Amino acid sequence: MPHDTLPAPARGSGQESQDSVTAEIRAIEADAARRVQQGGSPELHPRRDYPPYRSSLLRHPTHELVRVDPEEVERVSPAFGHTDVNVLESDLTIQHVGEPLGERMTVSGRVLDGEGRPVRHQLVELWQANAGGRYVHKRDQHPAPLDPNFTGVGRVITGDNGEYKFTTIKPGAYPWKNHVNAWRPAHIHFSLFGNAFTQRLITQMYFPGDPLFALDPIYQSIADPAARARLVGTYDHDLSVSEWSIGYNWDIVLTGPKATWMEGEDAHD
Amino acid sequence: MTDLLPSETRATGPAIGTPASGIFVQTPSQTVGPFYGYALPYDKGPELVPGHHPHAIRLHGTVTDGAGEPVIDALLEIWQADGEGALSSELGSLDRDGFTFTGFGRAATTMAGHYTFTTVKPGPVAGHAPYVLVTIFARGLTHHLFTRVYFEADTALLATDTVLAQVPADRRSTLISVQDGPASYRFDIRLQGEGETVFLDFDA
Numbered sequence: 001m002p003h004d005t006l007p008a009p010a011r012g013s014g015q016e017s018q019d020s021v022t023a024e025i026r027a028i029e030a031d032a033a034r035r036v037q038q039g040g041s042p043e044l045h046p047r048r049d050y051p052p053y054r055s056s057l058l059r060h061p062t063h064e065l066v067r068v069d070p071e072e073v074e075r076v077s078p079a080f081g082h083t084d085v086n087v088l089e090s091d092l093t094i095q096h097v098g099e100p101l102g103e104r105m106t107v108s109g110r111v112l113d114g115e116g117r118p119v120r121h122q123l124v125e126l127w128q129a130n131a132g133g134r135y136v137h138k139r140d141q142h143p144a145p146l147d148p149n150f151t152g153v154g155r156v157i158t159g160d161n162g163e164y165k166f167t168t169i170k171p172g173a174y175p176w177k178n179h180v181n182a183w184r185p186a187h188i189h190f191s192l193f194g195n196a197f198t199q200r201l202i203t204q205m206y207f208p209g210d211p212l213f214a215l216d217p218i219y220q221s222i223a224d225p226a227a228r229a230r231l232v233g234t235y236d237h238d239l240s241v242s243e244w245s246i247g248y249n250w251d252i253v254l255t256g257p258k259a260t261w262m263e264g265e266d267a268h269d
Numbered sequence: 270m271t272d273l274l275p276s277e278t279r280a281t282g283p284a285i286g287t288p289a290s291g292i293f294v295q296t297p298s299q300t301v302g303p304f305y306g307y308a309l310p311y312d313k314g315p316e317l318v319p320g321h322h323p324h325a326i327r328l329h330g331t332v333t334d335g336a337g338e339p340v341i342d343a344l345l346e347i348w349q350a351d352g353e354g355a356l357s358s359e360l361g362s363l364d365r366d367g368f369t370f371t372g373f374g375r376a377a378t379t380m381a382g383h384y385t386f387t388t389v390k391p392g393p394v395a396g397h398a399p400y401v402l403v404t405i406f407a408r409g410l411t412h413h414l415f416t417r418v419y420f421e422a423d424t425a426l427l428a429t430d431t432v433l434a435q436v437p438a439d440r441r442s443t444l445i446s447v448q449d450g451p452a453s454y455r456f457d458i459r460l461q462g463e464g465e466t467v468f469l470d471f472d473a
């Protein structure tokens with residue numbers, strides 16, 4: 001990565017402009033595109049060392065990860081089920097006395113493994129900001145109102161076909177301190193377990209057409225445009241319910257079991 | 270409603286050997302961010318066994334960044350065999366009954382960057398050196414990190430462990446916990462720099 005072409009100001013001061021951060025983002029994206037043009041595989045995952053996302057500066061490992069064969073411990077996963085998750089936990093709009101403010105929506109889809117097989121009966125956890133872009137978290141200082149009728153936490157166990165469905169409200173965008181006037185595009189955090197612990201994934205789902213995509217160092221930490229587009233849910237009118245809720249579809253594919261035809265593994269890691 | 274999902278027509282049942290179509294490409298990771306604290310930690314998450322369990326051990330340590338500063342917003346998960354080397358398929362990791370050992374635990378670091386699990390020392394699985402698998406999530410980590418906690422007392426098994434053999438000798442100690450009490454093991458995690466912990470990627 002061409003560190004020497006990046007702007008030099010005090011990284012992590014929080015005082016840099018969006019323009020300078022955007023320039024860094026575009027330079028890394030161009031570098032990644034060049035690698036693909038030269039025959040490299042597109043990067044499937046975010047870069048661990050991604051300077052535009054200032055918090056990654058001191059937290060990414062500098063040594064290569066040591067690649068090893070998983071043992072039985074890593075080839076299996078904890079079991080979760082009906083004793084762990086109440087069916088009502090998939091509806092984030094019924095957790096309080098009143099109904100939350102905001103645009104009522106559903107997000108549904110399937111959790112699959114790398115060969116397209118459903119990940120059955122596994123845990124999906126979700127958390128998000130409220131419609132005003134505020135989390136129920138004591139360190140969230142964004143001066144947007146809390147909603148007494150919205151916590152923003154849900155859980156579900158996938159069905160026989162790997163399917164899941166949550167009912168919630170659309171989260172708002174929110175500011176953060178990566179740089180001056182930094183805003184996160186609206187997103188929902190997802191946590192997923194597979195059949196093997198190696199498939200563990202925490203990620204974020206976004207909404208189509210968000211004007212903040214190009215400016216956001218977290219979304220853009222995935223240098224390949226096609227890869228990061230996999231995080232954007234699809235508006236599906238057939239999933240909207242008349243006079244009730246807006247419907248999004250989002251399928252999630254976990255790693256492995258890796259097959260020889262899978263391309264683009266470990267392009268960056 | 271699920272019969273309306275477009276994905277339903279794409280993949281039904283096992284698809285082993287199906288040529289690459291681009292549909293089943295991995296979903297990318299994203300950072301856990303700073304605001305999971307009210308969502309992911311749960312009651313008794315760090316207690317795989319109650320503290321009064323006859324074989325209870327403390328597994329603890331500090332997570333630090335490249336400047337040596339404590340990481341106060343990391344989330345750690347552990348997954349391990351029981352004392353006899355058996356992997357649990359019991360439900361109940363989230364809603365603990367105080368008796369069943371499920372092998373899974375989750376703990377957030379404190380304001381001092383410290384984490385603590387109460388668990389048992391795992392037994393060897395298939396004759397290999399026993400270890401606890403650790404997954405680390407944090408703001409600033411765009412992708413989680415995996416590492417393993419081995420135990421220094423297992424001298425013979427550690428000496429022949431194929432994974433430890435793959436690790437440069439001068440970094441091997443970062444994977445081995447230090448006993449710091451009768452039933453207490455310390456495992457510090459350094460994300461970057463001096464003494465950087467060995468992190469693993471799996472050929473799965």
Ligand SMILES: [Fe+2]
Nearest residue numbers: 187189302304
């Ligand atoms: Fe967030």
